[in-house]
Amino acid sequence: ISAEADKVVQDQVKAIREETENRMEALQSKTKELLAESASAEEDNGSFSNVISAKVEETGKLEALVSSLTTDVEKSSAKIQELETARDALDKDLKENMQSLSVKANELSEMQSQFNTEKKRLEDELCAFRKKNEMPNEKLPKEEEEKVRSSVQPRSNTPGGEASSVVFTPITCTESICGLMVKAGKCCYHYGLDINKFNVLAIVNDDKSLYLYSETNKKEEKLCTCQYKVSCLAWNQRGTLLAIGGWHNGNTNNTVQIWDIPERKITKRLKIKDNAQNCD
Structure with missing residues (x-):
């Protein structure tokens, strides 16, 4: 009975040892996997750090560009306001000039009418003068x-x-x-x-x-x-x-x-x- 008990104990110890060895191998394998995953995570973390640094730098440039554009927009707004003010002044001057031109056009039309009347009168007088002197003028070249x-x-x-x-x-x-x-x-x-x-x-x-x-x-x-x-x-x-x-x-x-x-x-x-x- 004692020998059988020892054998049973030895078998149990052997089984426990084998199980322990298997667990140790599994644990080592898992540890290697974790170490590999940790190394990969560290590499990814370094890559992410580089990407983050680049993005931060780009963000800084974009912020500077936005600031410059904001300044330009403010300047453009001021310039637009000046141009609008100048446009309003020009519109006012143009309106006044149009009114003045309208008055001048009326005066010119009246003067043109007077000119046409005077021209017609002078043409009539010239025609009458030519008719009056037509015969002497015809005779003079013939006599000459x-x-x-x-x-x-x-x-x-x-x-x-x-x-x-x-x-x-x-x-x-x-x-x-x-x-x-x-x-x-x-x-x-x-x-x-x-x-x-x-x-x-x-x-x-x-x-x-x-x-x-x-x-x-x-x-x-x-x-x-x-x-x-x-x-x-x-x-x-x-x-x-x-x-x-x-x-x-x-x-x-x-x-x-x-x-x-x-x-x-x-x-x-x-x-x-x-x-x-x-x-x-």
């Missing part, structure tokens, strides 16, 4: 034109002033398109002639002599004899001036003569620069 026409007509070279035909010989026209044909001499291998608006013909005869002829009074007039061979001549548009030019071999002055036909005198001589160039 007739005076010029008469002054450029050839003057007979004969003592009695009758028609002459020293150079010009009228020829009967056989063609209906022709009004007059005149036979004249040559000048420098071709006929130098020109006719003005009054149908006064200027023509060169015998190279150096210049004659005028008009079918109106049937007269011819020797205007001049040049010292050189005449190669070209031309009337001006009004028909009162006649330009005469010639060969420079004989034209020692190298000039073109400008004749005032109504006065029968030379009014100007134009110098020609190129001595080697003739007029034709």
